[in-house]
Amino acid sequence: MALQSTAPKGRRGRKAGENAVPSSVQVLDRSLHLLSIVADNDGSTLTDLADHTGMAPSTVHRLLTSLANHGMLAHDPESGEWTVGVRAFEIGNAFLRYRKLGSISRPFLKKLMDACGETANVAIEDEGDVVFISQIESHAPMRAFFRPGRRGPIHASGIGKAILSTWSDTDIGQMLSGKTLAHFTDRTLDTLPALLKDIQQIRARGWSIDDEEHTLGMRCIAAPVFNEHGEAIAGISISGPAVRLPRNKLDVFGPVIRRTADELTQAMGGRKPHEL
Numbered sequence: 001m002a003l004q005s006t007a008p009k010g011r012r013g014r015k016a017g018e019n020a021v022p023s024s025v026q027v028l029d030r031s032l033h034l035l036s037i038v039a040d041n042d043g044s045t046l047t048d049l050a051d052h053t054g055m056a057p058s059t060v061h062r063l064l065t066s067l068a069n070h071g072m073l074a075h076d077p078e079s080g081e082w083t084v085g086v087r088a089f090e091i092g093n094a095f096l097r098y099r100k101l102g103s104i105s106r107p108f109l110k111k112l113m114d115a116c117g118e119t120a121n122v123a124i125e126d127e128g129d130v131v132f133i134s135q136i137e138s139h140a141p142m143r144a145f146f147r148p149g150r151r152g153p154i155h156a157s158g159i160g161k162a163i164l165s166t167w168s169d170t171d172i173g174q175m176l177s178g179k180t181l182a183h184f185t186d187r188t189l190d191t192l193p194a195l196l197k198d199i200q201q202i203r204a205r206g207w208s209i210d211d212e213e214h215t216l217g218m219r220c221i222a223a224p225v226f227n228e229h230g231e232a233i234a235g236i237s238i239s240g241p242a243v244r245l246p247r248n249k250l251d252v253f254g255p256v257i258r259r260t261a262d263e264l265t266q267a268m269g270g271r272k273p274h275e276l
Helices: 020-040 046-053 059-071 084-097 100-115 158-164 169-176 192-205 246-266
Strands: 074-075 083-085 119-126 127-138 152-153 208-211 217-228 234-239
Touching: 020 046, 020 059, 046 059, 059 074, 100 119, 100 127, 100 234, 100 246, 119 158, 127 158, 127 208, 158 192, 158 208, 158 217, 158 234, 169 192, 192 208, 217 246, 234 246
Parallel strands: none
Antiparallel strands: 074 083, 119 127, 119 234, 127 152, 208 217, 217 234
């Protein structure tokens, strides 16, 4: 979509069509913003989206309709909700195919869940968050669950801290500079010095622990997964109730998760930094 100039041909100033690119970029930016909101909320109504974005309902409806025409969104006339469309799912799967992480990690997740009895997860780092890619749920009646695509805070996540442990303290400080580390529980490491102190222990140990730092009553153990350049592109973990993951089990499961992360790294053609 583009606005066309109505200025007379002989009029001085901008040439006809100069506004087309900025207008198209704005439409694209707004459309992607709407798609992101719908995805994050597992569906939204037109009214919700207009209120959230501050755009006129007519503008929102026009953008939503365009996204739906491309298969990026779908509309339920009964509930009035807009949800992510099949094409968006296909594009997301294309990302996973490119990274190969989603499919290659499945047998490793299954192996980890069988060995530890807890939900096993794989997640990547993206713009200071962790994004969960795949999961094998525990068979226990009370278990952790992270839907694929869910984002989490990197400082209060086992996988997030495992990835951070492969970065230098300087890089961690720069990435978190100007950001407020959200406080979730009394155990949350919500200051840079506290986080860096824990990172030192993770480096020495080889695996990270989310000790009820995001959710009271839940613990997580994780280790990083590397690409061919020795860069941590993901992490693998187990998550479960703290009552089933007491301190003595953390020390038992930690090396298991570390070995599984190394095996996944090898399966993806990756190498640990010291192997370069």
